[in-house]
Amino acid sequence: MxxxxxxxxxxxxxxxxxxxxxxxxxxxxxxxxxxxxxxxxxxxxxxxxxxxxxxxxxxxxxxxxxxxxxxxxxxxxxxxxxxxxxxxxxxxxxxxxxxxxxxxxxxxxxxxxxxxxxxxxxxxxxxxxxxxxxxxxxxxxxxxxxxxxxxxxxxxxxxxxxxxxxxxxxxxxxxxxxxxxxxxxxxxxxxxxxxxxxxxxxxxxxxxxxxxxxxxxxxxxxxxxxxxxxxxxxxxxxxxxxxxxxxxxxxxxxxxxxxxxxxxxxxxxxxxxxxxxxxxxxxxxxxxxxxxxxxxxxxxxxxxxxxxxxxxxxxxxxxxxxxxxxxxxxxxxxxxxxxxxxxxxxxxxxVPRDLIRFYLSLTCPENQRTNFSRAAFEQITSERLVTPWNLLSERLGKRLDDVRPAGPLPTSAEGRARAAAMEERFRTCYELSSYSLARAADLIISQVQRLSRDAADAEPGDLLLETRTLLSCAAPILIDVAEQAREAGVALGLHGEPADEIPPFRLPLIATPLRTTS
Incomplete structure (x- = not known):
């Protein structure tokens, strides 16, 4: 140990x-x-x-x-x-x-x-x-x-x-x-x-x-x-x-x-x-x-x-x-x-705290002074996180509806390689030798965009594996959406060698930027 x-x-x-x-x-x-x-x-x-x-x-x-x-x-x-x-x-x-x-x-x-x-x-x-x-x-x-x-x-x-x-x-x-x-x-x-x-x-x-x-x-x-x-x-x-x-x-x-x-x-x-x-x-x-x-x-x-x-x-x-x-x-x-x-x-x-944690990570003052702006917060979390994330959730759900899997779906060598590469990139953000919350938050953005873009043509098992890898790697920042996934039975964690099959799951939605207060 x-x-x-x-x-x-x-x-x-x-x-x-x-x-x-x-x-x-x-x-x-x-x-x-x-x-x-x-x-x-x-x-x-x-x-x-x-x-x-x-x-x-x-x-x-x-x-x-x-x-x-x-x-x-x-x-x-x-x-x-x-x-x-x-x-x-x-x-x-x-x-x-x-x-x-x-x-x-x-x-x-x-x-x-x-x-x-x-x-x-x-x-x-x-x-x-x-x-x-x-x-x-x-x-x-x-x-x-x-x-x-x-x-x-x-x-x-x-x-x-x-x-x-x-x-x-x-x-x-x-x-x-x-x-x-x-x-x-x-x-x-x-x-x-x-x-x-x-x-x-x-x-x-x-x-x-x-x-x-x-x-x-x-x-x-x-x-x-x-x-x-x-x-x-x-x-x-x-x-x-x-x-x-x-x-x-x-x-x-x-x-x-x-x-x-x-x-x-x-x-x-x-x-x-x-x-x-x-x-x-x-x-x-x-x-x-x-x-x-x-x-x-x-x-x-x-x-x-x-x-x-x-x-x-x-x-x-x-x-x-x-x-x-x-x-x-x-x-x-x-x-x-x-x-x-x-x-x-x-x-x-x-507002949902995942949005706060994401925005503070993206704009954190790692090497120079940075800034919190309420207008920028609302625009960036909506356009760069919530909308593309929820679009990925919708497209993943549609792929699963199309194939109607009765059990775990197989993953390909190519899909496993992409999942491993994604995890490795997040590790470089989280390890102390190259620690950067800003790069980790930006990596969430780029991976959500990539998976959403390719969802229609991706093999369902590969899409599930890479989406689960994204959820696991984003979990230290997006704690509530990760917890929703765990409660739904998704096995999150840093898995090292990606699995050759994966149970189907639905990607939880991220709440809209502004919550109605009572």
Whole structure:
């Protein structure tokens, strides 16, 4: 049996629900790969949770007039529900509970005991009136690398880290009119320069084939001194840090990332007797894959990686990071505050989710920013998926009506060869070395068109075999039409060697683009 693949989609910050931009990024991509692996008979654990320690929760709660605790509780329920209605097939949605907290504390306390952490003096933006240090989601300014607007810690535009005092014209995100000063504080850090050689070797050997923007980011990052990575912060929101050098401080939410992912994996695996980091231990040789947005790339491919390395071979390292760019709405950035947003839950209540999953796959931001347009969504799903798919269903039904088969129909060598070629093309889209949802969705289009075009003259057995192969290969994206076929007795799966005979079946229709709402 092959090693288990652990798929991580970064835990979303629970400061609101998920919009279609979120789904079009790591969650749909991770889901499709997980479904592909399951169909291929390979063991997989696909998981996520929520990232409650982020200071973005504090900033959002202040704007909404609620408490961070209440916002986390509400948002976590909304996020889990939205993942479910979108068909994101996580094996478990881990809670932010005492087990999570203890896993994070154990992971970092072990490094502290081994002398891997250092006490450093950092300079932070500071509000004199309230006595608050500002970091992460509590401070905004201009990025010192690309000059775009940035939050503290990391720039979403260029992906480079900044350690707060480097921001140009810093301001509070809660009250931008409040004067910002600077004050020093002693914090514990992971000295990233001590892991330079390991990180450089990893990215040269493991990351060379990743998507170009992430590859370029680490070429730039590794060409200059690596900033220390804060493990603790002098703020009140987060898990209290247990280290005697930093009394009253909390853990940096980003320092929890690897422990959080371990806990999510443990929760999803379901073996409550196992240690929460068991699946990540090196002796089990699991394959670790991250699906994430470019804005998280530095942490997951840099600081998180160094934290794993600091445990001296105890844990697996990621085999692959599949990174996506930003997804826009009508060619503008999604903005909840401005009402420029399409909530995934609302959209799935209006239109069949297979259409949403297909369109998001076709337009997903794999290598550059792409766009969700409601008009384009309706036109493309109707013209390129629903109409030709349902025409194929009609023509397949007519061929079966013509021959009235009493049992399984034979397939020809030529038909089996075409089915095998089709499956192989889909595999190139779903395997990580050449992973592409956009090409998979486009391949669905081309194969539906081909089969529909040739249906009248095709041998019925060959047409059935190739249609079943299409259904099986499209199933990770078109989950509902595939389920309809399974319920009707169609044996879907990645079959390898195509069968020399096949039972007759009817191809389920795909619902029309717009559903009448009550």
């Amino acid at each position: 092959s090693a288990t693949t652990v798929i991580i989609a970064p835990p979303p910050t629970p400061n609101g629900n998920l919009h279609v931009g979120h789904i079009a990024g790591p969650y749909l991509a991770g889901d499709v790969h997980a479904r592909y692996l399951r169909a291929d008979g390979r063991p997989v654990i696909f998981t996520t949770g929520t990232d409650d320690s982020q200071t973005y929760v504090v900033a959002s709660a202040a704007k909404l007039g609620t408490t961070p605790q209440d916002l986390c509780a509400l948002s976590a329920k909304q996020i889990e529900h939205t993942l479910g209605v979108m068909g994101i097939s996580i094996d478990g949605f881990a809670p932010f509970d005492d087990g999570y907290r203890q896993t994070a504390l154990d992971f970092l306390t072990e490094l502290h005991a081994a002398g891997r952490l250092r006490l450093r003096t950092g300079t932070f933006p500071y509000l004199e009136r309230t006595g608050e240090f500002l970091m992460e989601g509590l401070v905004a300014g201009d990025c010192p690398v690309c000059l775009a607007e940035s939050r503290g810690g990391l720039c979403e535009s260029c992906g480079h880290p900044n350690n707060f005092a480097e921001l140009i014209n810093p301001r509070s995100t809660i009250d931008p009119t409040e004067p910002v000063a600077f004050r020093e504080a002693e914090i514990l850090v992971l000295p990233m320069e001590e892991y330079r050689d390991q990180l450089a070797a990893y990215h040269e050997n493991q990351g060379a084939g990743w998507r170009p923007n992430l590859v370029q980011l680490f070429k730039e990052v590794l060409s200059r001194p690596l900033p220390d990575f804060p493990i603790t912060f002098p703020t009140g929101w987060g898990i209290p840090a247990p280290f005697p050098e930093t009394p009253g401080q909390v853990l940096n939410a980003w320092a929890e990332g690897m422990a959080a992912s371990m806990y999510c994996t443990w929760w999803a695996a379901g073996d409550r007797a196992a240690a929460t980091d068991e699946a990540w231990r090196a002796e089990h040789s699991a394959k670790l894959v991250y699906f994430l947005g470019f804005d998280n790339g530095y942490f997951w491919g840099g600081t998180h990686l160094a934290l794993l390395m600091a445990h001296n071979g105890k844990y697996i390292l990621p085999d692959t990071i599949v990174c996506n760019e930003f997804y826009e709405l009508e060619h503008e950035k999604f903005s909840t505050s401005k009402g420029h947003v399409v909530w995934a839950e609302d959209l799935v209540n209006e």
